[in-house]
Amino acid sequence: MDGPSSGPPPLPRRLGAADLPHETVALARALIGKSLIHDLPDGPVGVRIVETEAYPAGDAAGHAFIGQTRRNSPLFHDFGRVYVYLGYGTSWLINIASESHGIGAGVLFRAGEPVWGIEAMMRRRGKGRLIDLASGPGKLCQALDVDKRHDGGDFFGGGHVWLGEAVRPPGEIGVSIRIGITKDADRPLRFYERASPFVSGPKKLSP
DNA sequence: CGGCTGATGATCT
């Protein structure tokens, strides 16, 4: 049979709103190493979060900067709301609302280390190697089967998309500028696990 | 690996 360490770890305990900092930048950092899981009919798929970006209130790069609109309204609702939108007509991106009601801010989930349901995630991604399975916000959503259906949901409301404890503590956390933006582009608001091969972006940003 | 480009569609003015 297989060796003693084969197979995914058991699913972690669900995190609640009280388990995480209610401040955008601190939240982005605290999420590194935690688990992001989607319960699907055929079983859970999930990753260990290795990269996030903070979009604080008043940040010109953030979707909330222009004020509340139909699309970005989840960012203005309670801490822990799910904000999913379509980027470039091709990719879904998932965020968590990171401040209290009325304040528009969020954290973007950018990359994950595949942990649960790896076979299912690879099928959803079509081709590609494990290293490319969730190494970017669009790839992450495709692997996890996250899309518009989840927009407006609640990470802490007992739903199918949820956050869990870390199955392994994060290593050293690096900080860099954010990827793919032009406004407020020099702010150090991207967080990533330095030792992880599963992060996105140019290597220069993840030394 | 870094750099470039086309595809693609919802959103907002």
Add this chain to the structure above:
DNA sequence: GATCATCAGCCGG
């Protein structure tokens, strides 16, 4: 009609 919090594919080094 412009603007993207992207990706895959292709090219050169």
